Amino acid sequence: MKIRTGLFVAAIASIIVVTAVPGFADRTGIAIEAPDTAKKGQSVVIRVNVTHKGNNFIHHTNWVYLKADGKEIARWEFSSGKLPEGEVFSRDVSLTVTAPVEITAEGNCNIHGSRGAVTKKIDVR
Numbered sequence: 828m829k830i831r832t833g834l835f836v837a838a839i840a841s842i843i844v845v846t847a848v849p850g851f852a853d854r855t856g857i858a859i860e861a862p863d864t865a866k867k868g869q870s871v872v873i874r875v876n877v878t879h880k881g882n883n884f885i886h887h888t889n890w891v892y893l894k895a896d897g898k899e900i901a902r903w904e905f906s907s908g909k910l911p912e913g914e915v916f917s918r919d920v921s922l923t924v925t926a927p928v929e930i931t932a933e934g935n936c937n938i939h940g941s942r943g944a945v946t947k948k949i950d951v952r
Contacts, residue, residue, distance in 0.1 A: 852881035855888045855934035856942040864950045865924040871949065875901075875918045875932045882911050891934040893920055927951050 860874040879888045884907040893901040901920045905911050922928070933944040 852886055852939065853879065854939045854942045855879040855936045857932045857934050857945050859930055859932050859945055859947040861930055861947050861949055864952050867925055867951050868923065870921050870923045873920045873922055873930055877911065877917065877934050878915050879936055880914055882914055884910070886936070886938050887911065888934050889937040891918065892932065894931040895922060895928050924949055924951055
């Protein structure tokens, strides 16, 4: 029983180190890839790139959203049972552009929070 308890304590301690020590874990960060311009009525692909060190069942990115002119057009939820596929991952969304649009995206770590929302403007020519 002592060996199992010791192993359990060691495992929890290593998770705490990974989730609490800077360099091992961080806030969720976002980068947006999208064209600078599009033709009116054109469908464009917006790629949301997400980075977060240390995704595990205790500490992980728990949500990411994508908005167009303040209206949410996509949202991804994660949990201890449904983790992101890696420390770096992407999601693509198609959007038909009819006027200039401001794209906003943000992700959140369930323990450390977010690096903040990022924006990208797509102009129409």
